[in-house]
Amino acid sequence: MNLYQKLVEIRKDVINFSKDTESFGYKYVSGSQAIAKIREKMDDLGVLLVPEVKNTISSTYDYINAKGKECTDHIVSGEMSYKWINSDNPEETLIVPWQLYGAQDDISKAFGSGLTYSERYFILKFFQAPTDVDDPDSRDTSNRGKGNKKGLSEAQVKRGYALGFKAGYDKANVDKQILSKFNKKIQDLTKEEYEIVCNGYEKRGGK
DSSP: OOHHHHHHHHHHHHTTOOOOEEETTEEEOOHHHHHHHHHHHHHHHTEEEEEEEEEEEEEEEEEEOTTSOEEEEEEEEEEEEEEEEETTSTTOEEEEEEEEEEEESSHHHHHHHHHHHHHHHHHHHHTTOSOTTTOTTTSOOTTTTSTTOOSOOHHHHHHHHHHHHHTTOOHHHHHHHHHHHHSSOGGGOOHHHHHHHHHHHHHHHTO
16 A cells, blocks of 8 residues: 555544543543554554654743742744655655644743644644544633633633744734734633634744
């Protein structure tokens, strides 16, 4: 089989994923299950998956958490790719561009969590695993941990800044642009406004 035929065979297994991990009231496919599900099939078919990290940008984000404590997170974002290789014919490859985003209280943790998250979602999205309805990325988390107060979660705010940094803007410029366009702070954006901001930065950052 050629590489594409082998990937189709792997996809047939992936499509039957069950949602095995629960958090914040929804279920999703865990990274460990995603990797375990395809590893045996990849070995049987002789398919390798090789990640390559390219340009990355690191920055810090200062905020006050729900307990009123001042915190600083390190944010890592950048370009990467995943290469599928047919081990029976190593010259036959498929390179897929991808993105890396991670935020933690330590720069090494941020990079590591970004790689882990990226790998999990690359596999799920590449093989079109049926998780969209309950996918944590498609769920509106704007009210999580804030009672009835409207606004974005800390994770969403961090991602917004990370995309802005990747597009060439510092925190002050991101705040200024959002205030000018929506007359709001980033944490007070609606989900629709947030998506407009993120999509705009993604297009600029991809140039």
